Amino acid sequence: MMKGLKKWRLFSLLAALTVFLSGCGQEELSTLLPAGQVAKDQFNLLLLSSGIMLFVILVVVIIYVVALVRFRRSKLGEDHIPEQVEGSSTLELVWTVIPILLVLLLAVPTVYYTYKLGDVTAMGAVDDEGNAENLVVDVTAHLYWWEFEYPELGIVTSQELVVPMDEKVYFNLIASDVKHSFWVPAVGGKLDNNVENVNKFYLVFEEDSSKLKEGVYFGKCAELCGPSHALMDFKVKTMPRAEFDEWVVAMQSTKKDKDDAGDTAAASEGEQLFADSCISCHAVTADVKSPYPNLTTFGDRNRVAGFMDHTEEALKEWMKNPQKQKPGNEMPAFDHLSEAELDAIAGYLMGLTVEK
Amino acid sequence: MSSVAQKKGFGSWLWDWLTTVDHKKIGILYLLGGGFFFVLGGIEAMIIRIQLAVPNSDLISAGLFNQIITMHGTTMIFLAAMPILFGFMNAIMPLQIGARDVAFPFLNSLGLWMFIFGGLFLNISWFMGQAPDAGWTSYASLAITSEGHGVDFYAIGLQIAGGGSLIAGINFLVTIINMRAPGMTYMRMPLFTWTTFIASAMILFAFPPLTIGLFFLTFDRMFGANFFDHAMGGNTIIWEHIFWIFGHPEVYILILPAFGIFSEIFSIFSRKRLFGYTSMVFATVLIGFLGFMVWAHHMFTVGLGPTANAIFAVATMAIAVPTGVKIFNWLLTMWGGSIKVTTPMLYAIGFIPSFVMGGVTGVMQGAAPLDYQLHDTYFIVAHFHYVIVGGTVLGILAATHLYWPKMFGTMLNETLGKVTFWFFFIGFHMTFLIQHWLGFWGMPRRVFTYMDGQGWNSANLISSVGAVFMAIGVIVLLYNIIMTSVKNVPVANDPWGDGRTLEWAIQSPPLYYNFTQTPLVRGLDSVWIEKQEGNESGITPAVPVQDIHMPHGSIIPIFMTLGMFIAGFGAMFREETSWGLPLLVFGLAWTFVCMAIRSLKDDLGYYVPKEEILEDMKRERGRK
Amino acid sequence: MAEIEIYKKSPAEFDLGQRRARRSMRSQVIMFSLMIFLTLTSFMIVTASNAEVIGFSKYYVIPVIMLFAAVQVGLQLYYFMHMQEKGHGIAAMFMFTGALLAFLIVLTFVTIVWWN
């Protein structure tokens, strides 16, 4: 038996080793590589608690191994009758008090951070001129897609959250149909999008996403919300404040652009088709909020529908049969459109951009 | 009734089992039913792991996957773990306190059949087009919008099975309160009896909220109520509270009996009195009590506000203290003992590090801000499988080996037992250890697939391979059970040689009236005391041999439950079919008539005559 | 087990028992009057509050009627349900645990369900 036990030790050691070798996960979505104050606070709490827990495990395992080695019947003889000890109040006191202390050690920072991370008092703060001091984003979770509205800036976008770095960004979370949960692992813990009330919290983004492999942080829906819960991903772009301001201006001007385009040249074929089939649901100017995803920045996106490759092929697959890609979502299929028409629409959509 | 029972052959054998009110047989039926659902839930688990073994897997569809995880969780918790534990409680606890039977033999049987029919009801959903798919927690906004009848099966099936659990809980409580043998004071009760007591008390207080919650869900979905429809003023958070007011105590209902089983094992196979018995009892009570104060730790991310989160976080961590007391008492029971590593002991030894690892991750989740990261990720999946599989399931497997000879009169093969252990144990750590990291790396739970390129592939594969190991372990166990039953080599009263409590002083399996004479208990571990003082039988009788009063069997429990089962279908199809409503009324009326019959008939039981008992005692002496 | 010993009381014992029972019955009736009184008062102060009688603000009325309800429950349990008699230790223990948890559940629902 001892051999078996040793084998297990060796095995778990190996397992632990592989885990450490594969590192801390990927930068764009690992909680172990925090990219902002909130995630860092939580990571510190993780380090502290893991330390305490490893200590506890160590103590238990040491006593356990020694007991197993020393007090085997095979060693003591078949008819050895051990002393029938009732207990020991000293020992029992020790292992009541020490865990209490350890728990307190963890409880104090827990309470501190609970209040710190839950503090949204500054959310509505305004400066002397009545302008909001902080960026607030209203996040509405829909069946399998995310809508981000910047109420102060008059911008609506979907699937990709664009935020400035190094300041507190406040969020209002709500769900439009069933419960979802808003989570950007690398930047901070999640908060639920309930159907009946608005949840508020803040995140701080401290790293520029452009240096990431794909240029974005990954966001996830963390609450079971139906068949395509697993596919309800979104992406986060972080950038310095100045760049963000430019993005805002570009977004705000999409409306004007549109008018110009309509006046001057005849619309492209793709745009025309889009206007016929899609505009009833999808807006392509950043000022329109509708119950469907706003596609103003579609060309800047990193994924189609949050999880498919950002290519024209994938986009066409999506249009032809959205149900196959994302079961249960609310977009109808456009398989009656010809290949050429689909190409045209795809081309048009890929050209919708404010960043280039 | 009795005329039928006279007939020999398969019919009468079947009738005997269907009408039994004998706690030992009911225990066996619970094991059978629970074992069946454990394999079912295990197969569902295997499907989950196969689907997740590689990225972008489309082996099963998204909708089906949600049904499978929902049914896996629901089946394992309500239909496998709890009933199996009830099985051992039924079979062993009355023996431990020197009782002839449980307090309410009829209700005991009713509880059993409600579990079985509730479980069947739930699983029939597979054949009716749709199984429940809103997770075992069935959070309201999703559960009330889920189409088809899946969630209806969940609500009604659990209502029936849950009613059975409530009945079982009350029955165990009264048994322990009223039926202890003379001298068996509360502070002399074996730990398994104590944990049964506390777990039953928790059932008593935890299941009524579930009843109400399921009632709300049923009425919202089927009868036009608006508890959870926010457009009509409803509030889905109410469901979450109600579910966890039930759900958190439920997890301690699962673990406490396992703690009890391990307490027995450590003490038997260390040949030593349980270290710190008093503090063990106190810790059990405290865990039971605190278990009701922490439910909102499942809701840290719901947005209850920092004050609620802080209070519940600290309360959650407090549970580490009494649990730690138990862990160290077990270690010190081994310390200075004479440890013999039998199969049950092997499980107990495997349990300590596994459960501690699961427990400490629980405390980490209790740190609310950290839980904002961990909640609904694979870290949680890892945590609860570590405590449930590493605690409850190891406890169940240990008890299977430990009590098999007592329940069936024959011993499971030790070598095969150890083979099962190693496969299961290694597979278990392989499956779930790595999932902690998956959680850290951002993998949410309840995802039917995941995209390539997120760094999760190899970890998921390792996890799936581990699950195969567990399955092999379980298959070896099934093989062991079959082989053992075929060979059926009889064993003595105390096959382990170091039994300390009353159940080890009587025959294996016990006579249907358990004790020929009610025993007199003179201390903790009474059989051990008697044997140390040279009383080889292990029992000092408290009374002379006399007639024994026993209850009659009854078929009514099955019929009563059948009525509920029928009513359930009626309720479900009330709207779209013309037969739904009549069926509902018929089912309810049927149940009511069964109840009335039961209550109007005087059923006073019968007596086992003294002569028969003396005869049995003579035979027993002859065998020795 | 089911057999019980029949014990015939002596006339003196019997008388004592009867007298005791009557005395306890009398106290039950007194408690009943008290309950009726509390109920009446509750209804009256609520009516007064609705009629906007000065002094009957809801911050005064609600605690008072809650208190009266609690007292009534105590009377029911201890007098009508005989919880003051011996042999009710277990009953009391479980009822109190139940009441405590009940209080906790109601408390959370009226507070944290709606926080935020």
Next chain:
Amino acid sequence: MDLNKKFTPETWPDNPETATFEAKNKFVGFWLFLGGETILFATLFATYLALKNKGPANLEFSTQELYELPLVFVMTMLLLTSSLTSVYAMYHLRNYNFKKMQLWLGITAFLGLGFLILEVYEFYHYVQLGFVYSNSAFSSAFYTLVGTHGFHVAIGLVWITLLIFRNAKRGLNLYNATKYYTFSLYWHFIDVVWVFIFTVVYLMGKVG
């Protein structure tokens, strides 16, 4: 146990409800059951309080306008009195006076029936006003809480009616004494719940 053994007031035990072993089990078991019921009703109360006056934007009902105290007062008096009459019945149970016990239980049932009829009338009245079960979260919570209580009353009525008729010929013995006694516990418990209903639902609803 011989059911036909006739007792006399002198041989009748002081606590007939717990005189036999089975009776003790039933007695304890029933108390535990009531402990569980406490939580069951607590959950209903809690939900009611959370959903009180909550409904769709155009909800036209509120506790203050809906409830009618005089009716509730009459119901309360009926139920409270029935609690006292069942105490009388238990007094006679302990005195081994079967006839009087049956009589008082009959009165209890009669009062309970009166209560139930008024409750049905109340519900009917509300439904007439348009306050139906699916009107709002408030209406669902109200009907479920008060209705569950009413359902308990109805069960109690059926129970006691069965007991009264079933034992009419057999008289009192130690087997059915427990049944009567647990019924009375149940009936008082229902009363306890009602005390909270009239306080929390109706009176507090009126105060606002």
